[in-house]
Amino acid sequence: MDKTFNIVICGVGGQGLVTLLNVLARAAFIEGYDVKTSELHGLSQRGGSVEAYVRFGRRVWSPIISKGTADLVIALEEQEALNGARFAGKKSVILINRFQTPTLSGDASFEQIRQELTKVSEKVFFVGASEICQKELGVEVVSGIYLLGYALHNNYLPLKKENVIEAIKKTMPEKFWELNIKALELAKQSTK
Amino acid sequence: MNDSQKTILMGNEAIVKGAMAAGVQFVACYPGTPSSEIGILFSQIATNNDRLYFEFSTNEKLAMEAVVGASFSGLRCLAAMKSFGVNVALDSLLPFVYTGSKGPAVIVVADDPSCHSSAQSEENSRGFGQLAHIPILEPSNAQECFDFTCLAFEISEKFNIPVMVRITTRVAHQRGIVEFKVQSSKYKVSEGEFVKDKNRFVTMPPRVLEMHQELLDKIGKIREFATQSEINKIYREDPSVNSNAGIITSGVSFLHTMEALEMAGLDIPVLKLGFFYPLPEQKIRDFIRPLEKVLIVEELDPYLEKEVAAIAKDENCRLKIFGKNILPEVGELNPALIAKAAAELAGVSGYEAPEPPELSSVKHVARFCTVPACPYWRVFAAVKKAIPENKAVFGGDIGCYMLGAGPPHNLYDFLFSMGSGIGIAHGISKAAGGRQKPVAFIGDGTFFHAGLPALLNAVYNKSNILLVILDNRITAMTGHQPNPGMGKTGEGESSPEVKIENIVLALGVKPENMKVVDPVDDFEGTVKALQEFYQKNEVSVIVARRICALLEKRAKR
Numbered sequence: 001m002d003k004t005f006n007i008v009i010c011g012v013g014g015q016g017l018v019t020l021l022n023v024l025a026r027a028a029f030i031e032g033y034d035v036k037t038s039e040l041h042g043l044s045q046r047g048g049s050v051e052a053y054v055r056f057g058r059r060v061w062s063p064i065i066s067k068g069t070a071d072l073v074i075a076l077e078e079q080e081a082l083n084g085a086r087f088a089g090k091k092s093v094i095l096i097n098r099f100q101t102p103t104l105s106g107d108a109s110f111e112q113i114r115q116e117l118t119k120v121s122e123k124v125f126f127v128g129a130s131e132i133c134q135k136e137l138g139v140e141v142v143s144g145i146y147l148l149g150y151a152l153h154n155n156y157l158p159l160k161k162e163n164v165i166e167a168i169k170k171t172m173p174e175k176f177w178e179l180n181i182k183a184l185e186l187a188k189q190s191t192k
Numbered sequence: 193m194n195d196s197q198k199t200i201l202m203g204n205e206a207i208v209k210g211a212m213a214a215g216v217q218f219v220a221c222y223p224g225t226p227s228s229e230i231g232i233l234f235s236q237i238a239t240n241n242d243r244l245y246f247e248f249s250t251n252e253k254l255a256m257e258a259v260v261g262a263s264f265s266g267l268r269c270l271a272a273m274k275s276f277g278v279n280v281a282l283d284s285l286l287p288f289v290y291t292g293s294k295g296p297a298v299i300v301v302a303d304d305p306s307c308h309s310s311a312q313s314e315e316n317s318r319g320f321g322q323l324a325h326i327p328i329l330e331p332s333n334a335q336e337c338f339d340f341t342c343l344a345f346e347i348s349e350k351f352n353i354p355v356m357v358r359i360t361t362r363v364a365h366q367r368g369i370v371e372f373k374v375q376s377s378k379y380k381v382s383e384g385e386f387v388k389d390k391n392r393f394v395t396m397p398p399r400v401l402e403m404h405q406e407l408l409d410k411i412g413k414i415r416e417f418a419t420q421s422e423i424n425k426i427y428r429e430d431p432s433v434n435s436n437a438g439i440i441t442s443g444v445s446f447l448h449t450m451e452a453l454e455m456a457g458l459d460i461p462v463l464k465l466g467f468f469y470p471l472p473e474q475k476i477r478d479f480i481r482p483l484e485k486v487l488i489v490e491e492l493d494p495y496l497e498k499e500v501a502a503i504a505k506d507e508n509c510r511l512k513i514f515g516k517n518i519l520p521e522v523g524e525l526n527p528a529l530i531a532k533a534a535a536e537l538a539g540v541s542g543y544e545a546p547e548p549p550e551l552s553s554v555k556h557v558a559r560f561c562t563v564p565a566c567p568y569w570r571v572f573a574a575v576k577k578a579i580p581e582n583k584a585v586f587g588g589d590i591g592c593y594m595l596g597a598g599p600p601h602n603l604y605d606f607l608f609s610m611g612s613g614i615g616i617a618h619g620i621s622k623a624a625g626g627r628q629k630p631v632a633f634i635g636d637g638t639f640f641h642a643g644l645p646a647l648l649n650a651v652y653n654k655s656n657i658l659l660v661i662l663d664n665r666i667t668a669m670t671g672h673q674p675n676p677g678m679g680k681t682g683e684g685e686s687s688p689e690v691k692i693e694n695i696v697l698a699l700g701v702k703p704e705n706m707k708v709v710d711p712v713d714d715f716e717g718t719v720k721a722l723q724e725f726y727q728k729n730e731v732s733v734i735v736a737r738r739i740c741a742l743l744e745k746r747a748k749r
């Protein structure tokens with residue numbers, strides 16, 4: 001892989017963005033890539049809009065992703081996809097969790113979000129990650145890992161599954177391994 | 193153990209590893225994003241460990257002073273804080289640079305350009321280099337966080353001066369690959385001993401003026417050291433190309449610059465500075481001598497640009513200096529901004545950043561926790577019910593309750609720095625001759641940090657403010673650090689809890705003007721207390737005591 005691969009993760013504070021970031025960064029590291037990430041912590045993150053970046057490739061300089069250069073956008077909340085899509089271009093893959101929480105400052109409807117995003121990229125996928133995880137696994141906190149699995153199984157992410165599983169084991173306490181690996185595999189069933 | 197390891201670390205983690213590799217024995221921190229993980233990690237390492245002392249000090253000045261004392265006693269020390277923390281600690285930092293350190297001392301300071309997790313101001317701690325004459329190193333990535341922390345200990349030990357490691361949000365919270373050596377410390381904390389040396393530690397005049405001169409001499413020597421140092425380095429230098437343009441940068445701006453030059457396909461040499469103070473002047477001279485134009489890439493104030501301009505005056509007076517004329521002085525930088533500026537410098541017709549798509553903007557407003565429900569929801573609901581909003585003046589302070597400034601509460605009429613709510617409310621009370629009623633809010637952590645002298649001042653000078661102390665039994669916002677109100681030290685030991693109501697009474701608040709309420713279990717009682725105290729013409733205090741819901745949930749696990 002010659003070009004740096006850029007992933008934007010967006011959602012609201014408390015949805016486990018950093019967990020997802022850690023797994024992605026570790027998997028890329030195991031694969032031998034140079035890796036840089038950036039995340040934000042603190043007050044504005046309490047239930048507020050958050051963005052995190054993961055970049056990997058032969059040599060990565062900046063931890064920040066520039067507008068229009070994301071290869072993959074993972075939105076853990078539907079409305080936040082509008083923020084994440086600012087980093088996207090025509091070829092970017094945009095994966096969106098079909099889950100909404102109120103903004104307290106003017107909400108966007110599913111239909112509006114769908115219409116706007118299809119103008120940005122041809123590869124926009126709404127995935128019922130929260131709902132599926134809740135139904136199949138009894139918890140929705142792993143919906144980010146489910147989306148990661150979705151990206152893997154559809155070849156939207158140039159990483160090997162065994163390395164992602166290894167990364168889960170390296171970055172999480174053992175009691176969460178099984179649940180997260182299940183979430184990762186569960187996504188296989190919804191591969192189109 | 194002395195194995196080399198290679199793994200992914202966050203900048204803050206790498207700083208902790210660097211300090212451990214340098215044999216740190218004594219650490220005092222006060223939390224503040226984006227520096228908070230440093231204290232949390234040291235706190236874990238120091239638990240049941242006789243080779244490291246750690247405390248969450250009550251405020252940054254006390255963290256600094258603890259480090260001064262331990263350094264005077266010969267220990268290897270570190271203090272960490274966010275930008276605003278240095279303002280609080282400054283009164284003791286300045287004399288510390290005069291006396292110098294005995295055991296090496298490193299001060300880690302985290303700035304937050306773009307105010308991702310800060311109110312108050314977009315502070316640039318580089319300014320303390322000029323003000324305090326403290327050497328400042330600026331790492332750009334996690335590897336440098338490790339390396340520069342080790343180097344900071346080395347410089348401090350060599351020159352007997354405290355050294356600042358200045359990071360920003362995009363360094364502190366950047367993860368990357370770090371290669372490092374782990375070694376278990378050869379030192380014990382109990383090794384410290386204060387050996388009397390009045391000439392060295394007492395800053396009374398006329399000695400203090402001699403110390404000032406000694407400091408300036410020391411800085412001269414460190415400047416030479418900086419000039420020799422490998423951490424000031426030229427990148428993208430191609431001797432076969434006679435470039436008439438160059439870039440000087442440091443910290444995370446260096447990473448953005450390298451990215452930008454690749455994006456725009458430009459070949460321009462880059463001088464990366466690891467030292468911000470004192471600057472390696474000779475290196476800068478040599479770099480700018482053959483150039484026609486130079487771009488200074490730095491976030492916030494043009495400190496570096498002004499220094500380069502001063503050096504260029506006698507070194508290369510025709511040099512055209514670009515900087516804040518084409519880059520913003522407010523907010524953090526990014527590769528796209530720098531790519532555009534670098535293209536302008538090189539005189540190539542514009543680098544075109546990809547156009548971001550036009551999309552409606554959505555913004556999830558930060559809010560008190562909903563699951564589990566934060567007790568502050570009830571406090572603010574009670575305030576709305578009990579106090580006429582158009583009449584009272586509401587003063588905010590720093591902590592999770594800052595969110596009372598935003599929707600749906602929109603309560604505060606002013607908000608400044610830690611502990612300032614009480615002081616400003618008092619000023620308003622006096623200015624209005626008691627005709628207006630200021631109501632100030634403060635958390636338990638912030639009350640311990642800076643609220644005590646403020647409340648004393650208000651009581652003694654006969655203010656009429658109503659103070660609501662939001663006692664959620666923890667310093668919550670910065671990641672749940674213990675404070676004196678909750679009976680745990682930074683090393684996880686128990687210590688007698690300090691009762692806020694005892695302090696309030698000791699500061700002179702009359703017993704009939706003080707009440708402790710539980711805003712969740714006794715919402716109506718809280719409303720009633722607020723209504724009643726709002727009518728008082730003296731300083732009155734309501735302690736709204738209810739444990740942080742997140743903390744309660746965790747404790748139950």
Ligand SMILES: Cc1ncc(C[n+]2csc(CCOP(=O)(O)OP(=O)(O)O)c2C)c(N)n1
Binds near residue numbers: 590635639670
């Ligand atoms: C001088 C200074 N140091 C540190 C900080 C970072 N900071 C923001 S809020 C806060 C703690 C607030 O604790 P508390 O008052 O108990 O409120 P809570 O978050 O628990 O509601 C700190 C340390 C700051 N803003 N200023």
